[in-house]
Amino acid sequence: MPVVSPETYLAGLNPAQRDAVLLTEGPVLVIAGAGSGKTRVLTHRVAHLIGAVGAKANEILAITFTNRAADEMRTRLWDLLEDDARGLWVLTFHATCGRILRREAAHLGYKTNFTIYDQADQVRLVKNVLEELERDTKRFVPRGIHAQISNAKNQLVSPDAYRERVASFYDQTVADVYDLYQRRLHAANAVDFDDLLMLTVDVLERFPEAREKWQKAFRYVLVDEYQDTNHAQYRLLQLLAQRHLNLFAVGDPDQSIYAFRGADIRNIMEFERDFPGTQTIALEQNYRSTNAILGAANALIRNNTERKEKNLFSDLGIGDPVRVIELEDEHAEARFVAVEIARLVEEGFNGDEIAVFYRTNAQSRVLEDVLVRQGIAYQVIGGPRFYERAEVKDLIAYLQVLDNPFDTVSLLRIANRPRRGIGDTSIGRLQTYANGHGISFWEALEFPEQAGLAAASTRAVNGLRTLILALQSDLDRPVAGIVEDVLQRSGYTESLEAERTVEAQGRLENLQELVSVAREYQEQAEEPSLSSFLQEISLYSDQDALRGESSLVTLMTLHNAKGLEFRAVFMIGLEEGIFPHARSIEEQSLEEERRLCYVGLTRAQERLTLLHASSRALYGGRTYNIASRFLDELPDEHVERERLAPTSWKARSPAPPIAPRTDVPTLSTGDSVRHGTLGEGVVTRIEAGGVVTVRFSGDGSERRLVLDYAPLEKIAS
DNA sequence: ACTCATCGATTTTTT
DNA sequence: ATCGATGAGT
Numbered sequence: 001m002p003v004v005s006p007e008t009y010l011a012g013l014n015p016a017q018r019d020a021v022l023l024t025e026g027p028v029l030v031i032a033g034a035g036s037g038k039t040r041v042l043t044h045r046v047a048h049l050i051g052a053v054g055a056k057a058n059e060i061l062a063i064t065f066t067n068r069a070a071d072e073m074r075t076r077l078w079d080l081l082e083d084d085a086r087g088l089w090v091l092t093f094h095a096t097c098g099r100i101l102r103r104e105a106a107h108l109g110y111k112t113n114f115t116i117y118d119q120a121d122q123v124r125l126v127k128n129v130l131e132e133l134e135r136d137t138k139r140f141v142p143r144g145i146h147a148q149i150s151n152a153k154n155q156l157v158s159p160d161a162y163r164e165r166v167a168s169f170y171d172q173t174v175a176d177v178y179d180l181y182q183r184r185l186h187a188a189n190a191v192d193f194d195d196l197l198m199l200t201v202d203v204l205e206r207f208p209e210a211r212e213k214w215q216k217a218f219r220y221v222l223v224d225e226y227q228d229t230n231h232a233q234y235r236l237l238q239l240l241a242q243r244h245l246n247l248f249a250v251g252d253p254d255q256s257i258y259a260f261r262g263a264d265i266r267n268i269m270e271f272e273r274d275f276p277g278t279q280t281i282a283l284e285q286n287y288r289s290t291n292a293i294l295g296a297a298n299a300l301i302r303n304n305t306e307r308k309e310k311n312l313f314s315d316l317g318i319g320d321p322v323r324v325i326e327l328e329d330e331h332a333e334a335r336f337v338a339v340e341i342a343r344l345v346e347e348g349f350n351g352d353e354i355a356v357f358y359r360t361n362a363q364s365r366v367l368e369d370v371l372v373r374q375g376i377a378y379q380v381i382g383g384p385r386f387y388e389r390a391e392v393k394d395l396i397a398y399l400q401v402l403d404n405p406f407d408t409v410s411l412l413r414i415a416n417r418p419r420r421g422i423g424d425t426s427i428g429r430l431q432t433y434a435n436g437h438g439i440s441f442w443e444a445l446e447f448p449e450q451a452g453l454a455a456a457s458t459r460a461v462n463g464l465r466t467l468i469l470a471l472q473s474d475l476d477r478p479v480a481g482i483v484e485d486v487l488q489r490s491g492y493t494e495s496l497e498a499e500r501t502v503e504a505q506g507r508l509e510n511l512q513e514l515v516s517v518a519r520e521y522q523e524q525a526e527e528p529s530l531s532s533f534l535q536e537i538s539l540y541s542d543q544d545a546l547r548g549e550s551s552l553v554t555l556m557t558l559h560n561a562k563g564l565e566f567r568a569v570f571m572i573g574l575e576e577g578i579f580p581h582a583r584s585i586e587e588q589s590l591e592e593e594r595r596l597c598y599v600g601l602t603r604a605q606e607r608l609t610l611l612h613a614s615s616r617a618l619y620g621g622r623t624y625n626i627a628s629r630f631l632d633e634l635p636d637e638h639v640e641r642e643r644l645a646p647t648s649w650k651a652r653s654p655a656p657p658i659a660p661r662t663d664v665p666t667l668s669t670g671d672s673v674r675h676g677t678l679g680e681g682v683v684t685r686i687e688a689g690g691v692v693t694v695r696f697s698g699d700g701s702e703r704r705l706v707l708d709y710a711p712l713e714k715i716a717s
Numbered sequence: 718a719c720t721c722a723t724c725g726a727t728t729t730t731t732t
Numbered sequence: 733a734t735c736g737a738t739g740a741g742t
Binding site for chain 2: 065066067092093094095098116118119192193194196197228257258260261359360361362382419423424538539540557558559560581582583584592596618619
Binding site for chain 3: 362
């Protein structure tokens with residue numbers, strides 16, 4: 001029996017949202033403006049499908065791009081439907097394909113426990129292949145070649161098809177690398193992120209019984225952020241929805257900002273043509289921002305030609321005017337932002353209701369310096385991720401090798417980590433031997449002498465092989481136990497402990513964190529196994545699980561801001577060359593750049609401040625930029641423009657009245673400290689001017705603090 | 718195998 | 733200015 005009734009899930013929806021929930025049959029396109037309640041529509045539609053249409057949970061597939069979006073939708077669905085949500089497919093594109101591909105792997109000659117290579121693994125494999133083909137890695141930069149291959153896959157271009165359209169010598173090399181890269185992946189029983197999509201499409205296209213099975217399985221397919229789909233994703237949806245034709249796509253062409261990674265705005269622009277009989281609904285009522293902010297956003301985006309006409313409005317009043325402010329240079333800009341943040345806080349804003357957006361990551365530095373000195377607690381989104389840290393990747397590589405020793409990239413990674421006397425020369429000889437005998441690197445480990453290794457190296461290789469075999473002999477047990485065993489028996493923990501440095505300490509903590517992840521997995525998984533654990537974490541490299549702090553001001557790039565909202569938003573560096581970025585101007589992708597600006601503006605609920613500096617330090621020199629054309633495109637109505645001379649604004653707003661403490665502790669690197677609100681941590685760096693960096697053990701985060709103001713006390717050295 | 722110096726590039730990012 | 737990668741030297 002459904003727990004929700006129509007009265008519950010239709011209450012509080014506006015007419016357009018209601019249509020989007022109730023039009024269940026046939027293709028539907030929802031043009032969802034920023035802040036128009038699209039997640040609400042998606043979740044309530046699922047509730048309606050289950051509660052009133054009689055769809056079974058496992059007949060509904062709801063696809064998102066990020067784990068964060070999938071998690072949010074899943075949580076809201078469980079709140080709404082409780083047990084009726086059991087069996088729903090609420091997954092990212094990649095997780096969906098991973099699940100389909102596991103069951104169809106045999107069609108492609110893969111085993112079900114295939115390994116998924118992340119970006120770094122992929123580039124490393126490209127590099128290996130380049131070396132194997134004896135190409136100059138100076139002329140052929142692995143990253144660049146990899147990008148070409150990735151693009152090809154996003155376009156569903158196979159190695160053979162790529163070879164046919166080669167137009168230059170460079171292309172010829174890419175074709176050669178692509179071909180061998182694909183064969184190496186297959187031999188390693190591994191796929192990369194792009195393969196998850198491309199191979200799933202391949203299976204569905206080439207095997208009719210598989211196609212029919214999955215087409216029948218999903219009576220209703222819902223997709224979020226449709227404007228960000230690439231060609232492969234488009235084709236996947238087309239295939240999956242072909243039978244029932246109940247494809248529900250939600251998106252906003254004005255928020256398409258990922259063309260550079262293959263997103264094709266034409267997918268949403270031409271949805272109605274691609275899916276005849278489409279019913280289109282526009283959600284234009286915004287529940288987030290004041291009309292001053294929406295007016296600025298509407299006016300800006302009207303300068304784009306490639307869009308679907310739409311005008312956002314809200315009933316939240318006009319609100320405060322949008323401020324456009326010119327300052328002397330990037331330091332003045334940063335100081336201004338810091339002072340304004342302090343004011344907002346005095347006014348009653350919480351730190352986590354405030355955000356600063358910038359176009360490029362490099363712009364955060366000056367800002368951070370000033371915020372640290374002003375004692376404003378902040379977090380930067382987009383730093384190094386947990387699963388990408390070297391030690392975490394090492395440990396995962398060990399686990400991958402245990403599960404799938406043919407995974408050569410992982411095996412090469414751990415072969416000499418910790419150091420066990422298997423150097424580059426030995427590795428090279430083993431690789432040559434493997435290639436010469438048509439066997440895998442793993443199999444070559446059996447014949448170190450034949451490969452021409454010296455006695456000491458032979459012993460080391462035998463040791464590695466014995467270690468792996470021993471660990472492999474007992475894999476049917478809780479994953480956390482395996483992980484701990486790997487750490488002990490590989491000597492990894494030991495070698496880190498021997499370092500006796502703060503960095504090593506932090507790495508050990510990260511590894512412990514992974515043990516905890518394994519423990520949690522064991523409790524939550526339906527059928528826990530090493531293979532499935534690895535699958536889960538290869539597609540879940542989100543940092544969001546590890547953040548979520550109390551009252552911190554958020555700093556991030558505009559790209560990272562999509563989908564979020566803040567009461568007060570600052571956007572810095574609105575200058576020609578910075579934003580729009582010089583590269584975008586060259587590449588004539590100004591419309592996308594303008595959409596990025598639109599995304600930024602529409603994140604703000606109440607206060608929006610746009611800044612630009614007359615001069616700015618860049619690449620060692622100093623540039624003098626004119627104001628961004630986007631600022632010229634804003635209306636005069638409800639927009640207030642000011643130009644602040646170097647000192648004029650300082651007088652109006654003195655630095656926040658925080659008295660320096662008198663009992664400043666003396667610290668050195670490696671000291672353990674306790675922070676009033678952030679808990680315990682270790683000092684990892686000391687800078688001039690009384691700034692220390694502390695790594696907190698609570699969440700593993702690092703934070704820069706000013707000794708004079710931070711509530712820090714020393715607990716041990 | 719590790720450290721140091723030099724060269725080059727330098728938008729955005731998820732899975 | 734700064735980060736990263738590469739190559740030479742210890």
